[in-house]
Amino acid sequence: MWIxxxxxxVYxxxxxxxxxxSADLDPTLGELIKIRASQLNGCAYCLHMHTKDSIELGVDPLKxxxxxxxxxxxxxxxxxxxxVLGLTDAITRISDAGVPDEVFDAAAAxxxxQTLGQVVASIAMINTWNRIAIAGNYPTGLDERSLR
Structure with missing residues (x-):
């Protein structure tokens, strides 16, 4: 919680x-991005927050x-x-192999x-938040948004 x-x-x-x-991005799609990137990055703080948000949006818990x-x-x-999940995987793991053309082309197709740009920006943002939460040792279950 130091930032x-x-x-x-900066905050x-x-x-x-x-x-x-995420202004014009479908909220459910935005939450799927946040959950997937947070899974890959191992960010329990963000996983908890965005799983809860998804359930509140009515996303099927099985999904x-x-x-x-x-x-x-x-x-x-x-x-x-x-x-979008494929693009989330590639951008989150960008150091492995960049973003393969076929992954980007599948999303672009x-x-x-505008949506593609927002998806890329949303993926970049959750990766930023994951790094801040992990580096700051944010506790699982806390929702920093309620402290603003």
């Missing part, structure tokens, strides 16, 4: 960037339980969700340009 306390201007800028990155195995979960995720 909001020690660097409030406010990150919150503004978060809002801008939430299958995000970790989205590639094998045929018939559970829509084509848009699958393209199914999303309009």
């Amino acid at each position: 909001p306390k020690t660097h409030p201007a 406010k800028a990150l919150v503004a960037l978060q809002r801008a990155s 939430l339980g299958l995000i970790a195995a989205w590639e094998e979960s045929t018939g559970v995720f829509t084509d848009v969700e699958r393209a 199914i999303l309009d340009t």
Whole structure:
């Protein structure tokens, strides 16, 4: 919890960037991005927060339980969700192999340009939040948003 306390201007800028990155994105899709990136990064703080948010949005708990195995979960995720989850995996693991052309092209083929940009920005933002929460040892179950 040190960034909001020690660097409030940076924190406010990150919150503004978060809002801008997801302004027109379907909230359910945004939560799937946040959960998947948080799984890959091992961020329990963000997983707890965004799983709770997804349930409040009405996402099927079975679907939430299958995000970790989205590639094998045929018939559970829509084509848009699958393209976005694939892009989330590639961008979150960008140091492994970059973002393969086929992954980006699959997302670009199914999303309009604005949505694609928001998806990429949303993936970048949750990866930033994951790093802040993990580095700051944020406790699972706390929702920092309630402290603003």
